[in-house]
Each structure stands twice: as C-alpha cells, then as structure tokens.
Amino acid sequence: MKHLIVALLSSLIFIAANAADDGKQTFETPDGPVTATKKTAPPVPQKISAVGSKELAAFExxxxxxLRFVTDYVPRASNPKLTxxxxxxxxxxxxxxxxxxEQQVIEMIGxxxxNQxxxxxQMEWVVVSDQYGTDYAVRGKQKEVMSFPFASVEKRIQRKEHEFVVGVYQTVKHTLADADIKAR
Structure with missing residues (x-):
C-alpha cells in the first residue's frame, strides 16, 4: 500500500468547510477532554475519487x-479500544x-x-489530489468533513507525539455533529 503524504494535508487534523472559526477547541468525550485545532482550508481545486476495492482490501x-500491533504492546487488550x-x-x-x-505503523494505525x-x-475512503500531491482520506458522506488518517499517524511519528488516536476520532465525531458544517 503506497501513499503520498502531502505537506498541506498532513498538517490538518480535519477540514471543516465553511467553519465559523479557526483555533483551538476543547470538548468532553467519554475518554476525557479532547483539544483540537480547527482549520478552515482555503479553497484549492481538488480531485476526489473513491478508493478502489484493492485498496479497501489492503486497508482491511x-x-x-x-490489532496484533496493539496486543504486542498491551497484552491485556484482547478487544482493543482506541485508548x-x-x-x-x-x-x-x-x-x-x-x-x-515507521511505515508499518503508519499503514496499520492509519x-x-x-476504517473506524x-x-x-457514515464516511467513505477517498483519494484526494490537488496541487500539493495525493493522499488517502476518509470523507463524510453527508457532511463536508475529511480526515487524513495516514497523515495523522505520520505527523505524530515525526513530532514524537502520542495520544492522538482518540483525539482524531473524537474530533471527527464532534465536527460531524456540528450544525455549522456544510452538507454535501
């Protein structure tokens, strides 16, 4: 499975088209508070296409x-949670x-x-191409929200950060629930 990580795309946790404000936002989740940085991306012509069946099988x-990766490090996690x-x-x-x-971890966790x-x-895997390159993303089927899971993992490896899986998941959930997000 090959993917290009794009400078612009890898810096985004999510895109909320027509979001009312940019900046840090903290909200409560079942796993505790999550702080996310909301960024509205400037309009850039993009080609968005569905991911093919071969790629979907590779993602599966x-x-x-x-799951094996998690149990290698957290043996008690027979049914792993995001935490x-x-x-x-x-x-x-x-x-x-x-x-x-690093590449194996990017592919597995991404x-x-x-997939989660x-x-x-109600999201779908897509390939996003623009003037900066190409990357895999998941996109809301009903609301204009995207997340770039492989880029999210790579960014955390580069920055030596951790505790982001729950944050990305909860941020997408919170963003999709936001009434200000543009319907597709």
Whole structure:
C-alpha cells in the first residue's frame, strides 16, 4: 500500500468547510477532554475519487495487523479500544529496538483509524489530489468533513507525539455533529 503524504494535508487534523472559526477547541468525550485545532482550508481545486476495492482490501488487512500491533504492546487488550492504540503507539515510540517500522505503523494505525471512522460515522475512503500531491482520506458522506488518517499517524511519528488516536476520532465525531458544517 503506497501513499503520498502531502505537506498541506498532513498538517490538518480535519477540514471543516465553511467553519465559523479557526483555533483551538476543547470538548468532553467519554475518554476525557479532547483539544483540537480547527482549520478552515482555503479553497484549492481538488480531485476526489473513491478508493478502489484493492485498496479497501489492503486497508482491511492493515487494520487486522493493527490489532496484533496493539496486543504486542498491551497484552491485556484482547478487544482493543482506541485508548489501547494510543498506549501501544506510545510504547512503540519508546522501544529502543522497534519491532515494527515507521511505515508499518503508519499503514496499520492509519488504516484502523480510517476504517473506524468509516464504520462509525457514515464516511467513505477517498483519494484526494490537488496541487500539493495525493493522499488517502476518509470523507463524510453527508457532511463536508475529511480526515487524513495516514497523515495523522505520520505527523505524530515525526513530532514524537502520542495520544492522538482518540483525539482524531473524537474530533471527527464532534465536527460531524456540528450544525455549522456544510452538507454535501
């Protein structure tokens, strides 16, 4: 599974078209408070197309490997929650001799997170191409919201950050529930 991480796209947690304000926003979730940075992307011509069946199958396989990744680091997590993914990611980052490469972690956690968003929030996998490049994203079927799960993982690896899986998931959930988001 190959993907290009785009400078503009990888800096976004989500896109909320026509959002009323930019800046930090904190909201309560079942997993505790989440602080997200809301950014409204300037209009850039984009080509958005559906992801093909081969890619969807690859995302499913990577998601299955993500479950094994979690239980390698959090053995008690026989039915992992999003918080277990954050903990496993943190423990992987601290590991001196890593069992998984950065690319494997990007693919596994990115695919798992994207698949959860698709399953839970009426979203679909898409390929987004613009003047900056091409990346995989999940996009709301009814509201104009996008999340770039692979780019989210890569950004956290580069910045040596952790505890983001729950945050991205809850931010998308919160954004989709926001009445100010443009319907598609």
């Amino acid at each position: 396989q990577a998601s299955a490997r993500a 277990d993914f954050d903990k496993a990611f943190y423990l992987w980052q601290k590991e001196k001799s890593r069992r998984y490469s 695919a798992y997170l994207g 968003l698709v399953k839970d929030f």
